[in-house]
Amino acid sequence: MRMAGSHSDTVASDGVATSDSGRPVVGITACCRWLSDMPYHVAGGRYVRAVSDGAGGVPLLIPALGRDLDLDRLVARLDGLLVTGSPSNVSPDHYGGEPSEPGTLHDPDRDATTLPLIRAALAAGLPLLGICRGLQELNVALGGTLHQRVHELPGKHDHRWNEADPIDVQYGPAHPVRILEGGVLARLLGVGETVVNSLHWQGIDRLAAGLRVEAQAPDDLIEAVSVTAAPAFAVAVQWHPEWGFRENPASRTLLAAFGVAARTRASHRARTSGQDAATDQSLGQRQGDR
Numbered sequence: 001m002r003m004a005g006s007h008s009d010t011v012a013s014d015g016v017a018t019s020d021s022g023r024p025v026v027g028i029t030a031c032c033r034w035l036s037d038m039p040y041h042v043a044g045g046r047y048v049r050a051v052s053d054g055a056g057g058v059p060l061l062i063p064a065l066g067r068d069l070d071l072d073r074l075v076a077r078l079d080g081l082l083v084t085g086s087p088s089n090v091s092p093d094h095y096g097g098e099p100s101e102p103g104t105l106h107d108p109d110r111d112a113t114t115l116p117l118i119r120a121a122l123a124a125g126l127p128l129l130g131i132c133r134g135l136q137e138l139n140v141a142l143g144g145t146l147h148q149r150v151h152e153l154p155g156k157h158d159h160r161w162n163e164a165d166p167i168d169v170q171y172g173p174a175h176p177v178r179i180l181e182g183g184v185l186a187r188l189l190g191v192g193e194t195v196v197n198s199l200h201w202q203g204i205d206r207l208a209a210g211l212r213v214e215a216q217a218p219d220d221l222i223e224a225v226s227v228t229a230a231p232a233f234a235v236a237v238q239w240h241p242e243w244g245f246r247e248n249p250a251s252r253t254l255l256a257a258f259g260v261a262a263r264t265r266a267s268h269r270a271r272t273s274g275q276d277a278a279t280d281q282s283l284g285q286r287q288g289d290r
């Protein structure tokens with residue numbers, strides 16, 4: 001058990017955000033997957049660990065319930081939102097793209113959840129970290145478009161992984177990214193190159209208004225973005241910082257920065273919790289009156 005005197009609201013020397021009290025509640029988007037003929041709402045364990053151990057948050061999985069989720073009430077109770085990666089692709093219907101190749105995995109329940117959830121989270125000033133599909137969803141949610149098969153585009157590299165490789169090779173260092181001057185990543189990681197993993201077929205085509213390019217691959221594919229007008233940390237990356245983050249200083253720094261932003265949000269929520277309670281009470285009365 002940690003002693004009371006060990007409380008820390010800062011980033012620890014190992015780059016992991018830690019706090020014994022007031023841990024921020026961080027929503028984690030789930031996919032809807034059919035297992036044994038039943039829908040399950042799932043998120044990879046490494047995203048959960050990235051939130052709990054990397055960002056120092058209390059992970060809260062958000063089911064892919066689409067319009068049956070009360071987004072405003074949900075967002076009001078969160079201190080941060082992690083939009084996860086997934087084997088499924090955003091349906092091109094959401095950005096006016098060509099129909100996907102036969103056999104492409106889609107997740108309409110997730111699309112129906114994450115796209116409005118991202119917009120609600122940003123409108124509420126919630127800290128946000130998008131990973132892989134999460135970066136693509138952020139771009140689509142704000143009006144951008146995607147390439148569905150980057151490796152087939154002239155001048156673009158193959159950003160995919162090899163299924164035949166062991167998992168640690170699949171998630172191993174794949175290509176450098178160039179961190180651009182003046183952005184959030186430049187402040188956290190410095191300007192210049194860092195090597196990242198790469199497990200994606202898709203990529204950003206037209207960047208949404210309201211996003212800025214934070215990092216690019218050698219083929220100029222956008223590998224990281226931030227939300228220009230966001231009051232808090234709002235960054236998305238095409239790579240997977242959650243994979244092996246304990247051994248990767250840049251990933252630890254990124255997750256810790258997200259955690260610090262979420263903790264700032266949590267302390268703000270704690271200060272205004274009296275107002276929240278009053279709102280809850282009036283909502284309860286309204287429901288009781290029906």
Ligand SMILES: [Mn+2]
Nearest residue numbers: 159197198217
């Ligand atoms: Mn890549």
